[in-house]
Each structure stands twice: as C-alpha cells, then as structure tokens.
Amino acid sequence: MPPALQNVDMLHSDSHFEAHIKDTYKIDDVKSVNNNVLDRNESVSDMYDDFNLAKYEAMDFKAQIRWPDLIVQIALHTVSLLGFLLIMTNQVKLWTIIFVFLTIYTTGFGITAGVHRLWSHRAYKANLPLRILLAILFTVTGQRDIYTWALDHRVHHKYTETAADPHDVRRGFWFAHVGWLVLTPHPAVENRREALSRTSLDLIADPVVRIQKLFFIPLFLLLNILIPITIPMYFWGESFVNSFVVSFVTRFTIMLNIAYSVNSFAHLWGNKPYDRFIKSAENKLVSLAALGEGWHNYHHVFPWDYRTSELGKINISTTFIDFFAKLGWAYDLKAATNAMIKNRAAKSGDGSYHPSEEPYPN
Numbered sequence: 001m002p003p004a005l006q007n008v009d010m011l012h013s014d015s016h017f018e019a020h021i022k023d024t025y026k027i028d029d030v031k032s033v034n035n036n037v038l039d040r041n042e043s044v045s046d047m048y049d050d051f052n053l054a055k056y057e058a059m060d061f062k063a064q065i066r067w068p069d070l071i072v073q074i075a076l077h078t079v080s081l082l083g084f085l086l087i088m089t090n091q092v093k094l095w096t097i098i099f100v101f102l103t104i105y106t107t108g109f110g111i112t113a114g115v116h117r118l119w120s121h122r123a124y125k126a127n128l129p130l131r132i133l134l135a136i137l138f139t140v141t142g143q144r145d146i147y148t149w150a151l152d153h154r155v156h157h158k159y160t161e162t163a164a165d166p167h168d169v170r171r172g173f174w175f176a177h178v179g180w181l182v183l184t185p186h187p188a189v190e191n192r193r194e195a196l197s198r199t200s201l202d203l204i205a206d207p208v209v210r211i212q213k214l215f216f217i218p219l220f221l222l223l224n225i226l227i228p229i230t231i232p233m234y235f236w237g238e239s240f241v242n243s244f245v246v247s248f249v250t251r252f253t254i255m256l257n258i259a260y261s262v263n264s265f266a267h268l269w270g271n272k273p274y275d276r277f278i279k280s281a282e283n284k285l286v287s288l289a290a291l292g293e294g295w296h297n298y299h300h301v302f303p304w305d306y307r308t309s310e311l312g313k314i315n316i317s318t319t320f321i322d323f324f325a326k327l328g329w330a331y332d333l334k335a336a337t338n339a340m341i342k343n344r345a346a347k348s349g350d351g352s353y354h355p356s357e358e359p360y361p362n
C-alpha cells in the first residue's frame, strides 16, 4: 500500500473538518473522496491516469534559482562557519556546545520518529501527547511545517528517481542535498504534490498537523530562534553573539545538513542488500548522524516499517519509538517479518545481505 494511503481510516468526517478540507483543497464532496481513496488504495496512479511521467521526463526543463531561498542558505552556512571558528578558538562556553549537541540529538526525533515515520509513513500510531511532543521537537529543528514535509516525502517515495521526485538524485549530489530547496521545482513535482495532497487528507485530519501548519511562523520564531538563543544567555551567561551564532544558526544548519544527507549520501553510497535496482543504499555514517535514518535501501523497500532498518542496526529512533510503545503512547507498530526481508533480499538484493541474529519481536 502506498504510504500516502496508509491509515486513511484515521480521517474524521466532522463538519468542521469537511468544511476545512473543502475550503483548502477545493473538493466538493469530502466523503466521496475519502471513499474513493479507501476503495482504490492499491492503485493511486489509477486515480490520476492523466499523469504521464514519460511526457514529463522528456520535457525540456530548466530550473530557475529561487534567490531568497539561496540567499538564506548562503547566509546560514556562512554564519555557521563563523560558529565553528568561535568554537575552535575557545570563545564559546562548554555548556553552550553541550546544549547545542544535546538539542540536535533530542529534537532530531521530531524528524525521524515524528514527521518521517509517523506522519509521512504512518508506520505506527501515536497518542495526542506523543504527537504534540513530536510536533514541538520537529518545530525546534525548523524544517518547514509537518504537512509540507510529509507531503514532499510521500511524493519522494512514490516517484523516487523520476522527474516527479522533489530531490531526484539522478540530478546529482548537490541537487539532492540542497539544490532542490533553492531551485524552482520540476513541473512533474508540482503536479504530484497537488495530486498527493488529495490522497493525504489524513495529515490535515490531525489537529496537531493543522495547528503546527497554521502557526508555523510564530512557532518557528519561538522554538527555533528565541528559546535556543535565550537558554545559554540566561542559564550560564553566554554572550548574545555566541548564542545567536552557535545555538541558533550553527545548530540549525548542522540539523539541516544531517537531514539533507539522507537525500544525498544515503541515495548514492552504500550496500543494497534488499534491492540493487534502486539508488538508495545502506549508509552507516548517515545512520549515526541521523538517529538511524541512513538504512535507506531497507527503508525504500519497506517504507511502512517503523524501524526503517533491520534489527541489530544502529537505530536510536527505533529505540525511542519502542520506549513510547512500552508507555502505551505509541501503538500499532508495523514491521516486516524476517521471512519477508529474507525473501526480498534473495530476489533483488546485491548479495550483501546477512540475516539478522535477533529474533522477530512478537
């Protein structure tokens, strides 16, 4: 089942929600759309048979630079270099460095366990307190709103390595890493964003997603800028310049690059134990940096698996979800069985597959 369509049964059909959907997406009959999705969830492409990928692939498209986005990226990276210089020359308090490190590796769960495994893939379900926690953590990372991120990610999975993939790695390392965020999108991407927005009503059905989207700018200012600058100044007397440069800009930019690395490094370098015909690969370094998100060959084969990798692989985000599952906050965890993994590896892997030593959890 395509990730975009998993758990559409979560959809609420209260009148407020329907009005919102109708207004936002110009859909006249929300129920019929939902039913349509449920009836035909095995073949989303049937619903959009006017979409001709070959036509888009053959199109002569030249991306334009989106200057405001490019300037923001250049500014962030330039100021980050200054941040590294301040750290290297011992001008930053140790507590600030520890704070930045801890912030990166706690808020990262908002991306991995939150917008990625929960909202994009519906690989498990989470209760309201956990969804709120994940939304807050994700907002601290500043990586756009949940809805936009998850929608783009669904497009990426459904149309990987085609003209409709927002960060199509066939266009090179830099395009997949950051270029796609500073260039105008391919018309095929725009077309599929629009198409998948109609089968991703489950996102908008979640009030946490709606509120985070609605208040994204003030939440971004508060959680990504103001609080990270204030904490080092207030609690251990860090200077404003150091707080701004290191605790906001450098931290923000490091997090961006870790997330970008999944789209670039993990789509270019590594083994392919499960499917040698796709570009996404098992990349240990990306997994270490990105809290377990670098096992990307596995993830593209089993995108609905909440673990995004086999057991025994470095994957701290899986531990995070398991912890909340023990509390009862995360539930309905989906995972591939060892037999499924083994069969797939035998069928399409590159021969580097080694069966997991760990038993399948019941």
Ligand SMILES: [Zn+2]
Pocket: 156, 262, 263, 267, 280, 296, 300
């Ligand atoms: Zn990918």
Ligand SMILES: [Zn+2]
Pocket: 116, 120, 121, 153, 157, 299, 303
């Ligand atoms: Zn994914």
